[in-house]
Amino acid sequence: QVQLQESGPGLVKPSQTLSLTCTVSGGSISSGGYYWSWIRQHPGKGLEWIGYIYYSGSTYYNPSLKSLVSMSVDTSKNQFSLKLSSVTAADTAVYYCARGVVPAAITNYYYMDVWGKGTTVTVSS
Amino acid sequence: QSVLTQPPSASETPGQRVTISCSGSSSNIGSNTINWYQQLPGTAPKLLIYTNNQRPSGVPDRFSGSKSGTSASLAISGLQSEDEADYYCAAWDDSLNALVFGGGTKLTVL
Numbered sequence: 001q002v003q004l005q006e007s008g009p010g011l012v013k014p015s016q017t018l019s020l021t022c023t024v025s026g027g028s029i030s031s032g033g034y035y036w037s038w039i040r041q042h043p044g045k046g047l048e049w050i051g052y053i054y055y056s057g058s059t060y061y062n063p064s065l066k067s068l069v070s071m072s073v074d075t076s077k078n079q080f081s082l083k084l085s086s087v088t089a090a091d092t093a094v095y096y097c098a099r100g101v102v103p104a105a106i107t108n109y110y111y112m113d114v115w116g117k118g119t120t121v122t123v124s125s
Numbered sequence: 126q127s128v129l130t131q132p133p134s135a136s137e138t139p140g141q142r143v144t145i146s147c148s149g150s151s152s153n154i155g156s157n158t159i160n161w162y163q164q165l166p167g168t169a170p171k172l173l174i175y176t177n178n179q180r181p182s183g184v185p186d187r188f189s190g191s192k193s194g195t196s197a198s199l200a201i202s203g204l205q206s207e208d209e210a211d212y213y214c215a216a217w218d219d220s221l222n223a224l225v226f227g228g229g230t231k232l233t234v235l
Binding site: 039047062063064101103108109111113115117118 | 158168169176221229
């Protein structure tokens, strides 16, 4: 049974870079077929999709965040990571990593079937 | 303002049936599949329905999804107290080139 666990600093200063890692257990990222994703939830609000990365390193970011987001994957550690630069208080949120599925290789049918528990990141000086 | 529109709240008594709507447009629900997530209080979202009406293993058949045109619905029958949660719809948007979510519906089991 695949499990995902987010890790990283809970507090980040404004204008700095937020860095989070998601460790995958119970399955191998490099086996392919899944799109390793990041989603965030602002306090008391709904969900916002950030993007995903494939085990090969190819990425797809939400255009609304694209200029600030970077994702990477480390198959040797079975981890994938998120970097969000120039953060502001508006980036304070719970950040979730998740496993993405693309049915029949149709990207537009993408959904997330396994989620991590989430990690809270506060942006404050 | 979310791209997909859900009622902010819904309520029903135990044992009854409730439906939660999700309204979109031709660029999202109208042309792509819809998925539903359940978020119990203080926990991460969980996949409830994928590809319009498919249930992942372990999800009770009390939960069902449907789609028609640019709208979708989640139905929960035989309501139980443990169904009290936030429910989110999601679909790919061809205009925004991103996965978009509804604003969520808070379900209260009276």
